[in-house]
Amino acid sequence: MNVSNPDKSLTSAANYWRAxxxxxGSLLAVWFVVSFGFGILLLDWMNxxxxxxxxxxxxWAQQGAIFIFVILIFVYARAMRKLDAKFGVEDxx
Amino acid sequence: xxxxxTQTLTYLFVGVSFALYIGIAxxxxxxxxxxxxVAGGGVHPIANGMATAADWMSAASFISMAGIISxxxxxxxxxxxGWTGGYVLLAMLLAPYLxxxxxxxxxxxxxxxxxxxxxxxxxxxxxxxxxxxxxxxQMRGVGIVFSHFLDIPxxxxxxxxxxxVFMYAVLGGMKGITYTQVAQYCVLIxxxxxPAIFIxxxxxxxPIPQIGLGAVVNDGSGIPVLQRLDDTLQALGFAPYTNGSKxxxxxxxxxxALMIGTAGLPHVIVRxxxxxxxxxxxxxxGYALLFIALLYTTAPAVGAFARLNFVDTVHGKLYSELADxxxxxxxxxxVAWLDKNSDGKVQYAPGVPFAGKPTFxxxxxxxxxxxxxxxxxxxxxxxxxxxRDIMVLANPEIAxxxxxxxxxxxxxxxxxxxxxxxxxxxxxxxxxxxxxxxKTLARxxxxxxELMYARLAAAAAIGVAGYLGINPPGxxxxxxxxxxxxxxxxxxxxxxxxxxxxxMNKEGAIAGMIxxxxxxxxxxxxxxxxxxxxxxAANWWFGISPEGIGALGAAIxxxxxxxxxxxxxxxxxxxIALIEDIRLPRGVSTPHTx
Numbered sequence: 132m133n134v135s136n137p138d139k140s141l142t143s144a145a146n147y148w149r150a151x152x153x154x155x156g157s158l159l160a161v162w163f164v165v166s167f168g169f170g171i172l173l174l175d176w177m178n179x180x181x182x183x184x185x186x187x188x189x190x191w192a193q194q195g196a197i198f199i200f201v202i203l204i205f206v207y208a209r210a211m212r213k214l215d216a217k218f219g220v221e222d223x224x
Numbered sequence: 225x226x227x228x229x230t231q232t233l234t235y236l237f238v239g240v241s242f243a244l245y246i247g248i249a250x251x252x253x254x255x256x257x258x259x260x261x262v263a264g265g266g267v268h269p270i271a272n273g274m275a276t277a278a279d280w281m282s283a284a285s286f287i288s289m290a291g292i293i294s295x296x297x298x299x300x301x302x303x304x305x306g307w308t309g310g311y312v313l314l315a316m317l318l319a320p321y322l323x324x325x326x327x328x329x330x331x332x333x334x335x336x337x338x339x340x341x342x343x344x345x346x347x348x349x350x351x352x353x354x355x356x357x358x359x360x361x362q363m364r365g366v367g368i369v370f371s372h373f374l375d376i377p378x379x380x381x382x383x384x385x386x387x388x389v390f391m392y393a394v395l396g397g398m399k400g401i402t403y404t405q406v407a408q409y410c411v412l413i414x415x416x417x418x419p420a421i422f423i424x425x426x427x428x429x430x431p432i433p434q435i436g437l438g439a440v441v442n443d444g445s446g447i448p449v450l451q452r453l454d455d456t457l458q459a460l461g462f463a464p465y466t467n468g469s470k471x472x473x474x475x476x477x478x479x480x481a482l483m484i485g486t487a488g489l490p491h492v493i494v495r496x497x498x499x500x501x502x503x504x505x506x507x508x509x510g511y512a513l514l515f516i517a518l519l520y521t522t523a524p525a526v527g528a529f530a531r532l533n534f535v536d537t538v539h540g541k542l543y544s545e546l547a548d549x550x551x552x553x554x555x556x557x558x559v560a561w562l563d564k565n566s567d568g569k570v571q572y573a574p575g576v577p578f579a580g581k582p583t584f585x586x587x588x589x590x591x592x593x594x595x596x597x598x599x600x601x602x603x604x605x606x607x608x609x610x611x612r613d614i615m616v617l618a619n620p621e622i623a624x625x626x627x628x629x630x631x632x633x634x635x636x637x638x639x640x641x642x643x644x645x646x647x648x649x650x651x652x653x654x655x656x657x658x659x660x661x662x663k664t665l666a667r668x669x670x671x672x673x674e675l676m677y678a679r680l681a682a683a684a685a686i687g688v689a690g691y692l693g694i695n696p697p698g699x700x701x702x703x704x705x706x707x708x709x710x711x712x713x714x715x716x717x718x719x720x721x722x723x724x725x726x727x728m729n730k731e732g733a734i735a736g737m738i739x740x741x742x743x744x745x746x747x748x749x750x751x752x753x754x755x756x757x758x759x760x761a762a763n764w765w766f767g768i769s770p771e772g773i774g775a776l777g778a779a780i781x782x783x784x785x786x787x788x789x790x791x792x793x794x795x796x797x798x799x800i801a802l803i804e805d806i807r808l809p810r811g812v813s814t815p816h817t818x
Contacts, residue, residue, distance in 0.1 A: 170301060208509075
């Protein structure tokens, strides 16, 4: 979301869109890592660790990933409101 | 289920909840297409979140999911992550932009963005196939709940369900459905959590199921629940509960297909057209997933507790000393016992006890009072037939909970099935009256006429759904993969490219949707119907099962669309302006008639 170095030739709408893509890209990276990464691809490695009475990989796959999904959407909604305001494109009338 | 008390309470709970839904429908009936299609665009994001959650969580989520997880163990994660992770995609890639676009339906977006009625019609066809596949199962679910809890024949149960949905979907349209779904969410989540809390208390002494699942068993042994479950199952010859048995690539593909399928389901997407602003669409997806996650993080706990409880109360016990619940559910054929070694004790082991569903000799009672199963026994040591659905349906009885909890589960199952059915029927009727008639075949009709056609289409769709519920085509259960696979391979890529690419054109989108659909359809049909005997990992492409093939179908859609788009003419300046407009929240309008 760092837009401190804007390309002067681009309009503010284009900058807004770039910042948006960067935000969504990083949030989706987290989305991928917690579910497909921790819960599936790294399952066996994760499972050597314990988290309370869970094997850690099992916990990510059946509990943890879902909690993170919820948090991600709220983080996104909040960050986008800030971004909307910063670029003056918010939908307040 | 047997005592008059439970029966009366169930009638009471179901009756009161139905009266509530119908009352809301009358209070919020729709007066214009705007209200009928998108509830006037004035739904509060939290209310929309609840409505989305009820819309999304079907009879399958409520009744079947915990049972499926309890038998799959770790592999159940494909459903848990697959049916929640899609909301992240929906929130970040679709919902805000479609809300800004400000029309009524998903085919509306595809038809306008790709300046093509052909694209619109392809989208309508996908939508109708996806939605009918899905809705038939819901009506069947309604019938099953009626027959189990209220001793009403399944077909009458379907008819009662149709009548209730008719009341609020035809009268109220999206407005009626939205506020009914808010009430239905409250009923269903309460009905799901109460028995889950009880059973968590029973097994671990901890009232929060999500924490109970990671706690130690309440019997002084100090062993964690999941460890105990692994040990118990291994002692009986099963694989450990917390290990997977599917190949990693298949788990990956199924999870991905369910996620992008979820994000592409029209009845879910359209819910985000009902909120006032773009920022409401974003936050509303968060609330929706929060409300969904309450059930989805509880389900794996219910699954594990129920499996443990089931083994403990059944295996190695004399049939004559089994608890009442076993005999109650044996009467309706959801559990059965075939005493292979004639020792009067119930042995539970891996494998099926006999092929197929149990058939009973009604004339002959077994030596221990059991119903006599006449299926030929299998070679396994297992003597117990279990329908997975009883893990939720019979849970309150297995855990000896009070009768009102059982009545609550009945009302909750019905809320889950009816809310999903209504949401699906609405998108079907909308796409017929708006996309096929108003935008394609009968362009001159007025708002009033369109509203009338929408009501007629809703009524007709309910009729078809009811018919499918009463006469379920034998393949319904096998084709759940269809709805998600097709949504993943057709609608999701077309919408995402429509928003994120300025270069994607009509030719690319249509070619992509058709090739994604055709591939996914052919793969599923081949392995499910043409050559079911070949439906094993050795024959699958890249080891991906038909359930997960939508992920590959989506990849094919993206690839074909790109290739074709590059080779054909770029979209006009007008279309580019449209895309640039939907990318900015400013200037959002409520969908209107034109």
